[in-house]
Amino acid sequence: xxxxxxxxxxxxxxQIIPDFSxxxxxLSNPLPVHxxxxxxxxxxxxxxxxxxxxxxxxLPEKSVSIVxxxxxxxxxxxxxxxxxxxxxxxxxxxxxxxxxxGPKPGDxxxxxxxxxxxKTSLLAQLMENRGLIVANDRYPNRLIPLHSNLxxxxxxxxxxxCYPGQHxxxxxxxxxxxxxxPCSAEGTLRGAANSNxxxxxxxxxxxxxxxxxxLLRAFDLxxxxxxxxxxxxxxxxxxxxxxxxxxxxxxxxxxxPISLDLPHSPGLEQWxxxxxxxxxxxxxxxxxxxxxxxxxxxxxxxxxx
Amino acid sequence: MLNKDHRLPSLASxxxxxxxxxxxxxxxxxxxxxxxxxxxxGSHASxxxxxLEPEQLGDLAERKEIRGEFACSPGYVIVVTNSVIVGCAxxxxxxxxxxxxxxxxxxxxxxxxxxSKEKEKxxxx
Ligand SMILES: C[S@@+](CC[C@H](N)C(=O)[O-])C[C@H]1O[C@@H](n2cnc3c(N)ncnc32)[C@H](O)[C@@H]1O
Numbered sequence: 001x002x003x004x005x006x007x008x009x010x011x012x013x014x015q016i017i018p019d020f021s022x023x024x025x026x027l028s029n030p031l032p033v034h035x036x037x038x039x040x041x042x043x044x045x046x047x048x049x050x051x052x053x054x055x056x057x058x059l060p061e062k063s064v065s066i067v068x069x070x071x072x073x074x075x076x077x078x079x080x081x082x083x084x085x086x087x088x089x090x091x092x093x094x095x096x097x098x099x100x101x102g103p104k105p106g107d108x109x110x111x112x113x114x115x116x117x118x119k120t121s122l123l124a125q126l127m128e129n130r131g132l133i134v135a136n137d138r139y140p141n142r143l144i145p146l147h148s149n150l151x152x153x154x155x156x157x158x159x160x161x162c163y164p165g166q167h168x169x170x171x172x173x174x175x176x177x178x179x180x181x182p183c184s185a186e187g188t189l190r191g192a193a194n195s196n197x198x199x200x201x202x203x204x205x206x207x208x209x210x211x212x213x214x215l216l217r218a219f220d221l222x223x224x225x226x227x228x229x230x231x232x233x234x235x236x237x238x239x240x241x242x243x244x245x246x247x248x249x250x251x252x253x254x255x256x257p258i259s260l261d262l263p264h265s266p267g268l269e270q271w272x273x274x275x276x277x278x279x280x281x282x283x284x285x286x287x288x289x290x291x292x293x294x295x296x297x298x299x300x301x302x303x304x305x
Numbered sequence: 306m307l308n309k310d311h312r313l314p315s316l317a318s319x320x321x322x323x324x325x326x327x328x329x330x331x332x333x334x335x336x337x338x339x340x341x342x343x344x345x346x347g348s349h350a351s352x353x354x355x356x357l358e359p360e361q362l363g364d365l366a367e368r369k370e371i372r373g374e375f376a377c378s379p380g381y382v383i384v385v386t387n388s389v390i391v392g393c394a395x396x397x398x399x400x401x402x403x404x405x406x407x408x409x410x411x412x413x414x415x416x417x418x419x420x421s422k423e424k425e426k427x428x429x430x
Binding site for chain 2: 040041042050080083084085108131132134143147150151152154155156157158159160161162163169171172173
């Protein structure tokens with residue numbers, strides 16, 4: 001634990017986060033438990049009925065029919081529906097990144113930083129287990145939970161690979177690519193009882209270079225006309241808008257609007273001395289006081305035909 | 306199970322770790338369906354289905370084997386509880402032997418099973 005309160009820890013962002021004091025207040029509440037119902041194995045209604053009959057209090061999430069918030073549940077991993085792969089415990093914002101990419105059945109999709117596979121299995125669900133997903137992660141030990149999640153959730157259309165994403169071979173081109181990069185994970189920080197916050201598990205400083213390389217390589221792996229989704233669970237503009245800006249400066253990439261109907265803030269116009277390309281405002285910043293989930297950043301980018 | 310796509314041959318030149326989902330495992334001279342394959346495709350089966358009460362399923366998972374006669378022929382069978390496909394077991398006359406993956410169940414899952422009183426008609430799709 002650091003000795004910092006949310007106000008202290010996030011003070012560098014006080015000018016960019018709207019209603020900064022509401023944001024800090026929200027961080028003293030625990031993260032809500034969200035369940036994604038896995039329609040590869042059971043219908044939403046079947047799973048919902050089973051859980052509700054056992055007394056679970058489920059609140060549907062507006063506009064995302066496969067996600068429910070479980071009010072009186074602390075250990076979703078112990079549910080029988082979890083063991084049977086009828087559901088996965090996954091933050092709403094994490095589900096949103098898969099929805100924002102919007103793969104279709106039959107697409108050829110790359111998940112460049114895939115482990116432990118929450119989003120890979122969501123992509124398979126959206127693709128109805130058709131087409132092909134190439135799920136890659138740099139670290140062999142991270143493939144173990146990836147494989148076990150894919151198996152439990154009944155994903156049949158996925159092959160797994162273990163390359164450093166920034167050097168992923170250019171022999172195959174993809175219709176859609178998810179670039180869910182390693183990040184400082186500030187969006188997962190919530191206050192403990194004393195409202196001090198945990199230390200992020202990685203320092204943000206070394207990450208932007210890697211994130212830039214991963215995004216550039218992902219863009220180069222897109223089919224003309226293809227789309228990628230860059231996401232992080234951090235608020236740090238150096239890991240978000242600046243990375244997208246660097247792609248725009250180096251490639252013929254086009255930021256696209258995200259067509260979901262959920263509360264968010266636009267991408268930044270400016271950070272420190274950098275003024276970003278105006279299209280970056282079409283990116284989404286997800287803040288917990290606007291949508292009660294892990295803080296996220298989403299950028300949808302197209303490669304023109 | 307992959308769709309035909311002109312790009313697929315390029316995949317062969319990459320170092321692939323796993324492909325798809327294991328549907329069958331070879332056990333000596335036999336092919337055993339995996340529990341996850343049955344959970345996905347078992348709803349198409351019309352025979353070799355064993356329906357267990359939650360308590361019986363608990364015994365099967367805990368003791369790995371339960372005694373009893375079930376209306377099916379010897380061999381691998383689909384285990385169903387409360388209309389939900391749980392996985393695979395081996396039926397030999399008078400014996401049902403668990404083939405569930407290890408660590409599939411926790412104490413909480415048993416509570417869930419015992420609490421669920423629903424009786425839905427038909428198997429999940
Ligand atoms: C934010 S996590 C991905 C979470 C995952 N998409 C999910 O939804 O379950 C980032 C992942 O990137 C992996 N990673 C780190 N460096 C990488 C690299 N250079 N190339 C590919 N993957 C990398 C990490 O092992 C980690 O699993």
